[in-house]
Amino acid sequence: MIKRTIYCSLLLLFLMFASILLISRVQAANLEINTPAITSIKQSMQSRHAQLVEHYDSGAVGLTMDGMITMRDANAVPLAKRQSVNSLVSAENQDRNALYREIARANNHPEWESQIRSTFGQRWINMARPGWWYQTNHNSWAQK
Amino acid sequence: MKKNLFYANLLVAFVMFLSACVTINIYFPAAAAEKAADKIIEEVWQLENEKKEKKSD
Amino acid sequence: MCNRLIIIIFAALVLTLYVLMLSASAADFRFALVLDDIKNPVFEAQQIQVQLTHGSSGAGRLDINIAEIKVQHDVWKNVNVSCRTFHLEQKNINCTSGYLNIPGLLSYPVSLHLDSDSSLLKIKVYPTKSEDWQFTLQWSHTSWQGVVAINNGQLSQIVAWWPSYEQMPKLSSGKINGVARLQGDWSGLKIASIDMSVDALTFADQSGLHAGEDISFALKSNIARSMQPNQWDWQSDLYWQDGEVFWQPVYMTGDGHHLSLQGVWDDTNVRLLDSSLILAGIGTFNFSGLMSRTGNQISAFKLVADKVESSTLFSQILKPFLRDTSFAEMEVTGHFDLSLRLQEGELQSISLDWDDGSIIDSRDRFAFHRIHAHIPWRAGSTTIADISMLKGHVLNIPLGAVRVPLEINNFNLFLPQLVLPVLDGVLKLEDFSAAYTENGWQWKFNGELLPVSMETLTTALQIQQMHGTLSGYIPEVSYDGNNVSVNGVLQINVFDGSVVVHKLMLIEPMGLTPHLKADIAMRDLDLELLTRTFSFGKMEGRVDVDLRNLELANWRPIHFDARLFSSPGDYPRRISQAAIRNISALGGEGAVVAIQRSFLRFFEEFRYSEIGWRCALRLNICFMGGIEPELQSSYMLVKGGGIPAITVMGYNQEVGWQELVNRLQRITQENEPIIQ
Numbered sequence: 036m037i038k039r040t041i042y043c044s045l046l047l048l049f050l051m052f053a054s055i056l057l058i059s060r061v062q063a064a065n066l067e068i069n070t071p072a073i074t075s076i077k078q079s080m081q082s083r084h085a086q087l088v089e090h091y092d093s094g095a096v097g098l099t100m101d102g103m104i105t106m107r108d109a110n111a112v113p114l115a116k117r118q119s120v121n122s123l124v125s126a127e128n129q130d131r132n133a134l135y136r137e138i139a140r141a142n143n144h145p146e147w148e149s150q151i152r153s154t155f156g157q158r159w160i161n162m163a164r165p166g167w168w169y170q171t172n173h174n175s176w177a178q179k
Numbered sequence: 180m181k182k183n184l185f186y187a188n189l190l191v192a193f194v195m196f197l198s199a200c201v202t203i204n205i206y207f208p209a210a211a212a213e214k215a216a217d218k219i220i221e222e223v224w225q226l227e228n229e230k231k232e233k234k235s236d
Numbered sequence: 237m238c239n240r241l242i243i244i245i246f247a248a249l250v251l252t253l254y255v256l257m258l259s260a261s262a263a264d265f266r267f268a269l270v271l272d273d274i275k276n277p278v279f280e281a282q283q284i285q286v287q288l289t290h291g292s293s294g295a296g297r298l299d300i301n302i303a304e305i306k307v308q309h310d311v312w313k314n315v316n317v318s319c320r321t322f323h324l325e326q327k328n329i330n331c332t333s334g335y336l337n338i339p340g341l342l343s344y345p346v347s348l349h350l351d352s353d354s355s356l357l358k359i360k361v362y363p364t365k366s367e368d369w370q371f372t373l374q375w376s377h378t379s380w381q382g383v384v385a386i387n388n389g390q391l392s393q394i395v396a397w398w399p400s401y402e403q404m405p406k407l408s409s410g411k412i413n414g415v416a417r418l419q420g421d422w423s424g425l426k427i428a429s430i431d432m433s434v435d436a437l438t439f440a441d442q443s444g445l446h447a448g449e450d451i452s453f454a455l456k457s458n459i460a461r462s463m464q465p466n467q468w469d470w471q472s473d474l475y476w477q478d479g480e481v482f483w484q485p486v487y488m489t490g491d492g493h494h495l496s497l498q499g500v501w502d503d504t505n506v507r508l509l510d511s512s513l514i515l516a517g518i519g520t521f522n523f524s525g526l527m528s529r530t531g532n533q534i535s536a537f538k539l540v541a542d543k544v545e546s547s548t549l550f551s552q553i554l555k556p557f558l559r560d561t562s563f564a565e566m567e568v569t570g571h572f573d574l575s576l577r578l579q580e581g582e583l584q585s586i587s588l589d590w591d592d593g594s595i596i597d598s599r600d601r602f603a604f605h606r607i608h609a610h611i612p613w614r615a616g617s618t619t620i621a622d623i624s625m626l627k628g629h630v631l632n633i634p635l636g637a638v639r640v641p642l643e644i645n646n647f648n649l650f651l652p653q654l655v656l657p658v659l660d661g662v663l664k665l666e667d668f669s670a671a672y673t674e675n676g677w678q679w680k681f682n683g684e685l686l687p688v689s690m691e692t693l694t695t696a697l698q699i700q701q702m703h704g705t706l707s708g709y710i711p712e713v714s715y716d717g718n719n720v721s722v723n724g725v726l727q728i729n730v731f732d733g734s735v736v737v738h739k740l741m742l743i744e745p746m747g748l749t750p751h752l753k754a755d756i757a758m759r760d761l762d763l764e765l766l767t768r769t770f771s772f773g774k775m776e777g778r779v780d781v782d783l784r785n786l787e788l789a790n791w792r793p794i795h796f797d798a799r800l801f802s803s804p805g806d807y808p809r810r811i812s813q814a815a816i817r818n819i820s821a822l823g824g825e826g827a828v829v830a831i832q833r834s835f836l837r838f839f840e841e842f843r844y845s846e847i848g849w850r851c852a853l854r855l856n857i858c859f860m861g862g863i864e865p866e867l868q869s870s871y872m873l874v875k876g877g878g879i880p881a882i883t884v885m886g887y888n889q890e891v892g893w894q895e896l897v898n899r900l901q902r903i904t905q906e907n908e909p910i911i912q
Contacts, residue, residue: 067855069856070794070855071790071794072749072751072789072790075749075790076749079748106443106445108443108444109443109444109445109482110440110444110447112444114447114449114480114481114487115487115489117444117445117447117482117484117487118482118486118487118556121484121556122556122559122564125559125560125564126559126564129560129748130748133747133748133749137749140751140789141789141794141855
């Protein structure tokens with residue numbers, strides 16, 4: 036009987052290790068980001084970035100907490116161009132939404148979308164160039 | 180002794196339950212996601228080029 | 237507000253002076269008057285001091301001080317009106333260098349002229365050197381006339397007195413010129429007219445989302461008391477001549493837009509008659525209506541527009557509102573006639589006639605040309621629209637001429653049958669129904685695809701030319717707002733065999749990254765036709781292919797479980813030297829062990845008993861296998877049989893998908909000249 040108890044304890048230990056191993060294995064894994072869909076979204080965003088960058092610089096467009104961008108100060112853009120900046124922002128956001136969704140999908144976890152979005156939200160802001168504006172916790176704006 | 184065995188089993192079941200819970204909770208690979216995000220952001224914002232340009236300057 | 241204030245002050249002043257004029261004819265005197273309080277529903281004034289010093293020469297000095305004036309919610313203290321050269325005569329009063337000072341609000345030179353003979357009062361205010369406002373009042377015992385003439389009026393100054401809210405756009409500049417005339421008798425106003433022009437008007441709100449720059453417009457307006465009691469006839473024309481406005485999300489420039497309103501106004505209603513809005517480059521919208529003044533509710537409204545230019549209307553006005561949808565990148569052309577009617581705030585009917593229009597997606601996902609449409613819509617009843625299209629395409633697949641008799645009932649559409657030419661075949665739609673729900677448009681239909689030749693389809697899709705036909709019966713295709721799912725089976729006859737597609741599903745077909753999912757089973761494909769088509773070395777025999785759990789993202793495969801194997805049955809099984817070379821090349825170096833190059837050279841063709849290949853694609857990696865059962869470290873792709881026999885083994889179990897595709901392309905391209 037004592038033997039059995041030992042076995043049980045061993046099993047228990049094993050299970051604990053197994054679970055830890057499982058966790059670490061999952062943690063170490065890379066996220067898949069090389070699908071055709073992600074690549075094409077990336078390309079579309081890359082080519083748009085050339086147009087957007089002057090508006091990040093001027094402060095007209097800012098980065099939001101949720102991994103999107105928004106028109107922050109339209110006064111920084113000439114009147115006639117405001118509509119086109121509007122469409123740039125909305126096209127970029129469509130791409131960003133699609134990007135987060137596709138990454139979640141590519142890794143067979145559609146439910147990760149919101150976590151991926153918030154991870155991106157932080158990273159965009161983190162990697163933003165000096166002078167660019169981003170949204171802070173209190174829903175106000177700060178400059179890098 | 181039988182009682183002991185029962186407890187042991189119970190404990191095992193509990194640990195399994197616990198490990199299952201834990202696995203689900205931290206299943207989202209935050210570090211990997213950050214790495215993936217950085218890689219994509221670098222490409223989209225073409226930060227690599229900038230670095231290279233700066234170096235060449 | 238200010239104008240009224242000035243008038244009130246001057247009216248008070250004039251009254252006082254008038255009394256003086258009638259009573260005093262002495263050559264030299266001094267006069268002082270103190271009033272404690274004047275109360276009136278419109279204004280209140282406290283501690284009014286009037287002081288007049290009159291010299292013998294006829295010139296004098298006048299000072300009026302008011303400790304506090306309250307006009308509705310505004311209070312001004314220490315208001316002062318002074319006249320340094322003041323002429324008081326029997327019949328007229330002149331004040332040529334007066335000054336009006338309201339601390340914290342304004343401080344203007346003024347002048348006044350009153351002539352009792354001709355019953356004329358003229359007041360002129362000079363807020364700045366280049367700016368003047370002239371108020372003229374002339375009266376008789378039956379009627380009166382007032383004129384306000386503004387020369388170079390600075391709008392920004394006037395607006396400073398208006399109440400302002402944070403959200404409201406702020407005016408930063410603008411000039412006003414023009415005349416306003418009021419005419420009446422002693423029972424009240426009879427006619428009023430305004431002829432004003434505003435130039436260089438610039439305004440913006442804090443966010444810059446509602447802003448205008450350098451705007452010029454002209455306003456002409458007339459209002460006249462009609463024969464009926466308490467009723468007014470009015471008419472206004474507004475011409476927007478210059479400048480630009482961005483009012484999120486619409487941007488417009490003023491190049492000759494014209495709004496013309498006319499109607500009748502009484503205590504209860506505002507009636508619009510024969511009014512129109514002319515948008516330059518778009519068209520003319522004629523409208524009339526009735527609005528009750530009590531609840532600000534539209535009780536009737538009718539709009540008619542003829543020959544409206546669709547392209548400018550869509551790109552300038554509609555498109556900005558559609559920017560988050562897949563219609564944002566559409567271009568629309570053609571002219572349309574529109575009429576709509578509202579009753580008690582509810583839309584009653586719309587009629588739209590679109591003549592020779594087209595809809596083109598700028599990303600080329602779809603296009604419809606030469607559209608003629610007559611679309612009537614009536615609340616609560618069924619109407620039939622007649623829509624026809626000469627040609628178009630959806631995702632590269634050409635569509636032929638089609639005429640659609642669409643039944644419309646509120647927001648539900650129904651179409652009993654539609655025959656749509658697709659390439660050289662026909663897509664028959666039956667029982668098409670669509671409804672607008674919370675999730676957007678949803679639709680479904682039954683269908684049948686009558687044979688489309690694979691030659692034309694593959695050409696249209698710009699993929700490898702294939703022979704055979706595509707046909708199918710589709711019990712139900714439905715769209716739930718995001719995904720198109722096909723319940724049923726698409727049958728393709730190609731390569732002398734059959735291909736059956738089932739569980740076909742399109743996820744977000746118009747989204748940025750459409751996904752396609754399907755299960756495909758191919759049976760008895762002729763290997764000879766297949767290898768010839770794809771310029772792979774010649775092989776004879778028949779194969780079955782199962783492509784399960786296929787998923788394409790952006791039309792490229794990211795997931796499937798493929799299995800290719802020799803079909804059961806009796807048929808010649810031969811494989812050419814070229815094909816073997818290609819198969820081995822596919823497997824990469826060292827994939828082939830059972831063939832020796834020296835041995836290979838002697839024969840053009842070999843015999844085999846079985847072919848097998850498996851590939852489980854997981855994102856970018858193809859996990860390969862061969863004929864079952866598999867060995868541990870290798871798999872058999874071709875199993876020899878007969879003489880001369882050949883066996884091909886594979887060792888490479890994981891191959892990058894792109895690498896595999898590249899190799900295939902290289903092979904088929906290299907081989908092309910040989911085949912031809």
